[in-house]
Amino acid sequence: MNAQRLAAARLPANHPLWTVIRERPALAAKLRSAFSGLLVTIKGSRDEHMLRLWITAARNAIDAKSAPAPEKKPVAEKKPVADKPVVVAPVLTESAPVERPRQSMVSQPQFAPPPPATSSRSAAPIPQVVFQEP
Numbered sequence: 001m002n003a004q005r006l007a008a009a010r011l012p013a014n015h016p017l018w019t020v021i022r023e024r025p026a027l028a029a030k031l032r033s034a035f036s037g038l039l040v041t042i043k044g045s046r047d048e049h050m051l052r053l054w055i056t057a058a059r060n061a062i063d064a065k066s067a068p069a070p071e072k073k074p075v076a077e078k079k080p081v082a083d084k085p086v087v088v089a090p091v092l093t094e095s096a097p098v099e100r101p102r103q104s105m106v107s108q109p110q111f112a113p114p115p116p117a118t119s120s121r122s123a124a125p126i127p128q129v130v131f132q133e134p
Contacts, residue, residue: 003034007054013061021062028062035059 011017021028035055042051 003031003038004051006031007035007038007051007058010054010057011061013064015061018061018064022064031062032059 021031035058039052039055042048045051
């Protein structure tokens with residue numbers, strides 16, 4: 001029952017609980033076994049597909065390897081150079097005249113009407129349906 005609750009909790013793979021389970025191989029094996037037994041018991045039930053998804057996600061969370069810590073590269077210290085003066089080049093910005101499209105004073109519809117439907121049946125009118133009482 002606890003395995004079902006754990007699967008139904010839908011905890012993310014990086015949750016601390018999964019990391020604790022991954023650190024203990026015996027516990028992880030017991031939980032995998034419980035999930036296998038749970039898969040057998042839910043066959044034919046109304047919620048089989050939903051529970052199967054949850055159990056699969058929980059199994060994947062157990063099997064997921066924790067991301068290794070990125071290796072820290074030694075950072076070389078930068079020595080300030082006082083001999084060379086810092087020269088900042090001026091940034092020249094010339095604005096080109098912006099041309100706007102001319103708009104007519106006559107209002108135009110924003111959306112064009114849809115084109116007429118062209119199909120092989122469009123030539124014949126749709127017959128009217130008449131219901132008769134028995």
